[in-house]
Structure formats: structure tokens, C-alpha cells
Amino acid sequence: MMFQAGAVQLLCLTASSGVPLFCRGRGACRQLPFSVIGSLNGVHMFGSSQDAQLSSTVTEWGRVLWRVYHESITLIAVSSEEGASELYLERLLENVFSCMVLILGLDDLANIKNVERLKRDLRSCYKLIDSFLEVPNEDVGDLTHCADCLIPQEPTILQECLDGFSQAAESEFGCLLVDGKIVVATEKWWRLAPQEVVLLSFLVRSLGGSSSRDYPVFLPQGSPNVPHRLLCFQLLAGVDVCVLCGPTPSLQKVERELVCRFWSPLIDCLRICVRLKGRCFPGTVSIPQGILGLLLINRDNSRALCSIQGFQESAQSSASFSQERRRELLRQFYTLATTRYFLAEPQGEKHRALTEEFQFGFTHEPVQCYLVTDDCKCFGIQTPQYQCFVLTTDSVPTFALRSLATRTLTALTTQTAF
Amino acid sequence: MSRRLVPGCLVLSDWYRSAESKEFFSSILYKNRRKHFGLLEGPALPLKLSVDTVSYKIFVCGKSGVGKTAFVAKLAGLEVPSMHHETTGIQTTVVFWPVKLRENGRVLMFRLQFWDCGENAIRRFDHLLPACRDQADAMLLLFSFTDRSSFDDLFNQLARLSGPENGMLKLVVGTKFDQFMHTDVTEKELREFQQAWAVPVFRFQSSVSGVSQPALEDVAPLLNGLAEHLWNQDQLAVSLQTEVGVC
Numbered sequence: 001m002m003f004q005a006g007a008v009q010l011l012c013l014t015a016s017s018g019v020p021l022f023c024r025g026r027g028a029c030r031q032l033p034f035s036v037i038g039s040l041n042g043v044h045m046f047g048s049s050q051d052a053q054l055s056s057t058v059t060e061w062g063r064v065l066w067r068v069y070h071e072s073i074t075l076i077a078v079s080s081e082e083g084a085s086e087l088y089l090e091r092l093l094e095n096v097f098s099c100m101v102l103i104l105g106l107d108d109l110a111n112i113k114n115v116e117r118l119k120r121d122l123r124s125c126y127k128l129i130d131s132f133l134e135v136p137n138e139d140v141g142d143l144t145h146c147a148d149c150l151i152p153q154e155p156t157i158l159q160e161c162l163d164g165f166s167q168a169a170e171s172e173f174g175c176l177l178v179d180g181k182i183v184v185a186t187e188k189w190w191r192l193a194p195q196e197v198v199l200l201s202f203l204v205r206s207l208g209g210s211s212s213r214d215y216p217v218f219l220p221q222g223s224p225n226v227p228h229r230l231l232c233f234q235l236l237a238g239v240d241v242c243v244l245c246g247p248t249p250s251l252q253k254v255e256r257e258l259v260c261r262f263w264s265p266l267i268d269c270l271r272i273c274v275r276l277k278g279r280c281f282p283g284t285v286s287i288p289q290g291i292l293g294l295l296l297i298n299r300d301n302s303r304a305l306c307s308i309q310g311f312q313e314s315a316q317s318s319a320s321f322s323q324e325r326r327r328e329l330l331r332q333f334y335t336l337a338t339t340r341y342f343l344a345e346p347q348g349e350k351h352r353a354l355t356e357e358f359q360f361g362f363t364h365e366p367v368q369c370y371l372v373t374d375d376c377k378c379f380g381i382q383t384p385q386y387q388c389f390v391l392t393t394d395s396v397p398t399f400a401l402r403s404l405a406t407r408t409l410t411a412l413t414t415q416t417a418f
Numbered sequence: 419m420s421r422r423l424v425p426g427c428l429v430l431s432d433w434y435r436s437a438e439s440k441e442f443f444s445s446i447l448y449k450n451r452r453k454h455f456g457l458l459e460g461p462a463l464p465l466k467l468s469v470d471t472v473s474y475k476i477f478v479c480g481k482s483g484v485g486k487t488a489f490v491a492k493l494a495g496l497e498v499p500s501m502h503h504e505t506t507g508i509q510t511t512v513v514f515w516p517v518k519l520r521e522n523g524r525v526l527m528f529r530l531q532f533w534d535c536g537e538n539a540i541r542r543f544d545h546l547l548p549a550c551r552d553q554a555d556a557m558l559l560l561f562s563f564t565d566r567s568s569f570d571d572l573f574n575q576l577a578r579l580s581g582p583e584n585g586m587l588k589l590v591v592g593t594k595f596d597q598f599m600h601t602d603v604t605e606k607e608l609r610e611f612q613q614a615w616a617v618p619v620f621r622f623q624s625s626v627s628g629v630s631q632p633a634l635e636d637v638a639p640l641l642n643g644l645a646e647h648l649w650n651q652d653q654l655a656v657s658l659q660t661e662v663g664v665c
Contacts (some may be wrong), residue, residue: 103506123503124536207509209496211457211531214508216543227543229507236456250549251508252475259457267458 008084008133010096011076012122013041015068019115022122026133032078040064040076056086065089069097070110085335088143092132095142098199098220099128106224131206138205139180139306141198143331146297146304148201150181151281151416152273158266159184165262166243169231169254173244178270179277180205182303189244193221194302204232204240214251217244233259238277239270278309278323285415287311288404292376293326293391295334296412300385305418306330317393320375329391333371333378337389341366342382370401379405386413423618425639426520428646433518434638441467442516442525443634452495461514461527469516473529474648477550479575480560481568482537485593488624489560490532493637498624505536508546515641519649528645532558556587556648559617562594566602576615587651589618589644596623618647 009025009032018041023031032040044066047054056065062080067090069075075096077089100109103125104118112118132142139148152158158176162184166174173192175185180201189197196219207213211234216227231254232242241263243254263270276282287294293308308326343365371378372394379401380389388409396404412418425431433439445461446453455461460471478486487505491498494511515528533550540547551557559575561568572590590611592603612619620640 121504121538123501124506126501126503209454209491209494209511210509211455211512212508212510214546214549216507216539229545234456235458237454237459239456247545250545250552251510252549252552255457255510264458270458 006082007080008092009078010092010129010133011037011040011074011078012096012100013037013074013076014112014115015072015074017115018042018045018074021073021115021119022126024126024129024133026130037076040066040078041074044068044074044076056089063089065093067093067097070106072110072112073097073100083332085332085339087335087339088331091143091145094195095132095199096129098195099125099132099202101220101224102199102203102217103128105218105227106220128203128206131202139201140295140304140327140331140334141201143334144295144297144304145195145198146302147194147197148181149280149303149305149418150178150183150273150276151305151418152183152269152276153282153284154269155184155417157269158273161262161266162186162241165241165258168258168262169243169245170249171243171245174241175200175204175243176241177201177204177239178273179238181277181280183273190301192219196221197302200230200242203230204242207232207240208234208238210234212251212255235259235263236267236270236274238274278307280305280307281412281416281418283310285411287411288407289313290392290396290404291390291408292317292321292393293330294408294412295330295387295389296409296418297387298385298418299387303418305412313393321393326391329376329378330389333380333389333391336371337369337380338387341369342380342387368402368405370398372398377401381405381409383409388412423646423650425643425646428520428649429642430518430520431639431642434634434642439516439518442469442527446514446516454494454496455512455514457512460529461516463527467525469525469527471527471529472649472652473531474555475531475533475553476556476558476644477533477554478558478560479535479550480537480558481562481565481571484560484562484565484568485624486534486560489591489593489622490534492622492624493532493641495637504538505534507539507543508533508535508549510534513641515645517642517645517649526645526649528641528648530641530644554586555651556589556644558644559588559590560593561590561603563592563601563603563621564594564597569603569607572611576617587647589620589647591620591622591640593622593624595621618643 007025011023012021013019014021020037044054054066062078063084065077067075075093077093079089104121108118141148162174162176163186166172166186172188173186175189176183182201213232215230215232217230218224218227228244230242230244231251232240233255234240289312291311296305308323367382369380375394377392377394377396377398378389386409388405390405390408392404434443445463478490480486483502488498490511494513511532513530515530516525517528518525535546535550559572561572608619620643622640623636
């Protein structure tokens with residue numbers, strides 16, 4: 001078989017002529033032969049010539065998804081991964097197109113003038129696009145479209161500092177991140193579209209290594225044709241602060257005059273934040289025993305907290321559940337729960353049309369769900385404001401899952417300002 | 419003004435190999451790899467060894483594709499990108515490098531901030547070039563040994579730059595020197611160029627030897643040379659100032 005199990009390939013072509021623009025992949029796979037790419041595109045084009053929109057298909061070895069953006073760019077995702085969900089691939093394509101807009105602007109993508117030039121320009125998007133394909137994925141924001149957050153021990157002092165810093169940099173949009181997770185952000189930053197917030201977090205993490213950046217960005221929803229400047233400063237290894245601004249001030253001015261003045265006094269506080277990565281919430285919040293990982297989503301403000309480390313647990317469970325595995329299990333359970341049961345996400349008609357029939361059979365809205373497997377258990381709760389998913393060992397009795405999850409949700413929401 | 423510096427006349431060029439330098443260099447290494455510092459950090463030295471830090475802004479320029487980003491990445495001990503792509507906007511990288519002065523045996527910590535910016539981005543966005551040049555202490559003009567046109571372009575660049583920014587230190591670096599099989603620029607041409615323009619020229623191997631991180635030997639000649647020229651420029655500026663003061 002040409003396509004081995006456990007691989008994802010992403011193809012990008014021009015919609016009008018079917019010229020391949022790029023091809024990215026993960027897992028054990030070589031680039032698909034040109035003829036296969038041509039056929040995949042051809043079958044979609046054939047559909048559209050007959051007024052039929054081909055959006056996805058499932059074969060015995062995998063799943064294929066097609067999307068066309070602005071009648072100009074076709075993206076095709078091909079996955080042979082076990083349990084690759086449509087939700088994931090759909091979000092992947094959305095994210096990838098947004099990456100392209102973020103870096104190149106919508107104009108260049110919607111009106112392709114020179115294909116060779118576009119191909120070359122698209123290379124600067126690879127690093128960001130690859131961060132969405134990476135395994136293990138560090139965050140869950142690509143799937144949830146909620147920004148991954150880290151709750152610091154002292155949010156107020158960091159928030160004040162960030163607000164002051166952003167103001168001094170003539171910007172209302174500022175954000176402090178640890179390892180791509182938002183620690184604090186200004187009010188205006190949170191008013192960006194949730195997907196843009198996620199995208200910017202991924203961008204900042206993919207820029208790692210450099211000390212500071214002056215990066216032109218096009219906001220896919222807020223400003224797809226007029227670039228803004230994203231000024232980004234690495235305060236400590238893994239800790240970045242960034243602001244979105246207009247033509248002034250210069251990178252050098254902010255770096256020399258503001259960065260140290262505002263952030264040096266908080267260096268210890270920032271170091272404490274770095275130590276929280278993985279756990280993502282302060283040690284003072286106590287979580288019931290038996291939990292291996294949790295994902296908490298605030299539906300009102302589209303923020304997510306994914307925690308997979310720092311729980312009280314036995315040596316055996318910490319050995320058999322690597323951090324990657326925990327994150328992957330939570331991602332899969334989230335996908336299952338949100339595509340089958342918790343459908344209240346305001347997705348609009350489009351999403352409804354793409355979901356499977358049987359969900360419409362529900363006359364009620366499920367608020368809890370659980371899953372028991374060979375070696376672990378999962379429980380999900382939905383309230384008007386939150387969704388909480390917990391992953392536990394199989395030693396936790398199933399009847400206790402509900403109270404465990406409820407207590408976890410209560411502990412996190414009452415003891416932090418999440 | 420004596421622009422010609424014999425390499426090693428101001429700084430000890432193989433000091434990094436000596437036992438004495440070990441402690442200084444261990445402050446910029448972590449597990450035998452180069453340590454990365456955020457803007458709020460710097461190398462931590464024991465009190466008895468504490469040294470002065472001197473900071474410089476260095477603008478790296480050159481035709482698109484000569485390997486500016488790879489060059490900086492290698493100097494900083496970062497992962498060298500395997501495939502070329504245009505750098506989006508400005509990217510700065512801080513490199514710390516301890517240097518021992520020949521004259522008085524004083525050790526200085528050089529904090530070199532390299533400003534790298536994609537050529538196409540410069541053309542697309544007006545604010546980038548002035549931002550890179552503003553208050554820069556030195557300019558590294560890069561050309562690639564495998565790209566003749568990038569070498570020819572140097573003449574234009576130097577001619578263009580010989581305007582108001584004459585005082586800024588300029589150095590030329592030839593990248594991809596390892597790919598000598600494909601070289602488009604001869605040694606003779608390089609010598610002539612060096613004489614005509616009186617600009618120091620460095621040869622640099624951009625690719626990473628083997629899988630491991632680039633060793634200090636790979637970057638020491640360039641970093642020592644750069645530090646030497648920067649220090650020399652500072653000394654000249656100081657002596658000029660004192661002369662003016664006396665008058």
C-alpha cells in the first residue's frame with residue numbers, strides 16, 4: 001500500500017488549475033505520487049462541475065477531506081491514522097488556511113497572480129503549518145479552537161504588568177505566553193476571534209529560538225488584507241511577551257526601553273510560571289486522586305486548560321501513561337464527546353449538515369458522558385459555561401467518576417479565575 | 419585611520435581552547451550545547467570571575483537566499499533550517515561570547531545581537547530596513563560562494579552604503595564555503611575585492627557538520643574576529659573623542 005497506517009498528508013493546490021502548491025505530511029509516508037494527487041483533485045473537480053460538493057470520504061484505509069477557499073485554494077487532507085476524526089481534519093484544514101492568510105494575507109491567496117511566486121512565498125508558512133501537524137501536539141487549541149491557557153499563581157501582578165507594558169508600547173493588544181500557552185492577555189487580545197488567538201499562540205511558539213521579532217501578520221478574520229506588526233520578545237527560554245501594533249514604535253525602542261523595565265522585576269514570578277507548564281494551574285488548587293489528566297473549556301470566553309502532569313498518582317500509572325498518551329486520550333475523548341453528545345457548540349447550520357444523522361434522534365441535550373476502556377476511564381460534563389473532561393486510571397470505580405469530575409470542575413472554577 | 423586589523427592582534431584567537439577560559443565558556447553552554455538566553459537573562463559567572471558585558475547591534479544583510487538565517491542560527495547554536503525559506507519580518511538573535519583582550523588580559527563578555535531580515539520582506543514593508551539600520555554598530559554583508567550574483571551585488575551594496583553611514587563597521591562574510599565544489603567566486607577575486615574596498619572578509623561554513631550541534635571551533639574564528647573589529651571601532655571612537663576634548 002502506498003499510504004502507510006498512521007500518516008497524515010496535506011495537499012494544497014490551486015482550485016482553478018489544480019497545480020500543486022505544497023505538500024506537508026507527518027508519520028511514515030512519502031509524498032503521494034503526482035498521479036494520486038491529480039486523481040484526488042480530479043474527483044473533487046468532477047463533483048463541482050456537476051454541482052455536487054464533495055467534502056469527505058471514508059475508505060477502508062483512511063479518510064479524505066476536501067475544502068476550497070475563496071474559489072482559489074484547494075486543501076486536501078488524507079489520513080490513515082486510526083481514529084482520525086472528521087472534526088480533527090476539518091479543523092486542521094481550517095487552521096492551515098488561516099496560517100496561510102496570517103502570513104501572506106488573503107489578497108495574494110484569493111487572487112493568484114504568479115503561481116511560482118506563491119509557491120515560494122508559501123514556504124515561509126511551513127514551520128507554522130507543521131506545528132499543527134506535529135505529533136505529539138503540545139496543545140489542544142488546534143482541535144478545540146479555544147486558546148490553551150496556563151493559570152499562574154499570581155495573575156493580578158502579571159496582568160498589571162502586561163497592561164502597562166502594552167500601553168507603553170502603544171498597543172491595546174498584548175499577551176504573555178509560556179510555551180505557547182496564554183498566561184495573561186489584555187482585554188482586547190481576548191476580543192480577537194478565538195481562532196486567531198489560537199493561531200497567534202501557535203505562531204509565537206513556532207518562532208522559538210529568536211530573541212525578538214517584528215513580524216507582519218494578517219488577522220484572518222479581523223484584518224485579512226491589512227498587516228499589523230506582531231512584536232514578540234523572548235523574556236526567558238519558553239516565555240514570550242508579544243504586542244500587536246501599528247507603524248510605531250520600533251522593535252528596538254520597545255526592546256531597549258520597555259522590556260527590561262517592565263519585566264525584570266517579575267523575573268521570579270515568570271520562572272514560577274515556567275515550572276507550571278504541563279500542569280498549567282497552581283499547586284495550591286487540589287485535585288482529587290486518581291486523575292491522570294484533564295481538559296477544561298470555558299465556553300464563554302473560548303479558553304482551554306489542558307493539564308497532564310503533576311497529579312498525585314501511583315508509580316505504575318505514571319509509567320504506563322506518558323504525557324503524550326494522556327494528551328492524545330483527552331483529545332480523542334473530547335472529539336467523541338463533542339461530535340456525538342455535546343452538540344451545543346454554536347457551530348451554525350454548516351456543521352449541523354455535516355454531522356451524522358443519529359444525533360438528531362436525541363430529544364434532550366446530554367450534559368454528561370463517560371467512556372470505559374481496557375486501561376483508563378473518561379468522564380465529561382457540560383454546563384452552560386464549561387466543558388470538563390477528565391481522564392482517570394481504571395482503578396477508579398465507574399460510579400465514582402461523576403463525583404470525581406464534578407469535584408474537579410468545582411475546584412478549578414472556584415479556586416482560580418478561569 | 420588604521421582599518422586593517424591583523425586577526426588576533428587585539429584578542430586571543432584560540433583562547434577558547436585554553437583551560438583558563440573553561441569557566442567562562444561553560445557559562446554559555448548547557449550539557450555541551452549552546453545555552454539560549456531570554457532578553458532578561460545572561461550568562462551567570464561566579465563572582466570572582468564577573469566581567470563587563472558589552473552589547474552590540476549587528477545588521478546581517480545580503481541577497482535573498484545567501485543564508486543569513488542559517489548563518490545566525492549556526493552562530494547561536496540553534497537548529498540550522500534544512501530548507502531555504504524567506505524570513506518573515508525581522509528576527510533578532512542574541513549571542514554571548516567571552517573574549518580575552520591581548521593588551522591587558524582583560525576578559526569581556528560580548529553580547530552580540532544579530533538582526534536578520536528577509537530581503538523580500540524589506541521590499542514589501544517600508545519600516546523594516548530603517549529599523550535594522552538604526553543605531554547598528556556593524557553591518558555584516560553576506561554573499562554565498564555558490565551564488566555569483568550575490569558576490570557581484572556586494573559592490574552595489576557597498577557603494578550604496580558609503581553614504582551617511584560611513585562610520586558603521588562593515589564586514590563581508592562568504593557563506594557556504596564548505597560547498598567549494600560549486601564555488602562561483604575565486605580566491606583571487608576575493609583578494610582583489612578585499613584590497614579594493616578595504617573590508618575584512620570572512621569565510622564561513624554554513625552547514626552543520628554531523629548531527630551534533632556546531633562546536634565552538636566552527637564559530638570561534640568569526641565571533642572572535644567580529645568582536646575584535648567591534649572593539650577596535652570603539653577604541654578608535656574613544657581616542658577620537660579624547661582628541662576632540664583636548665582641542
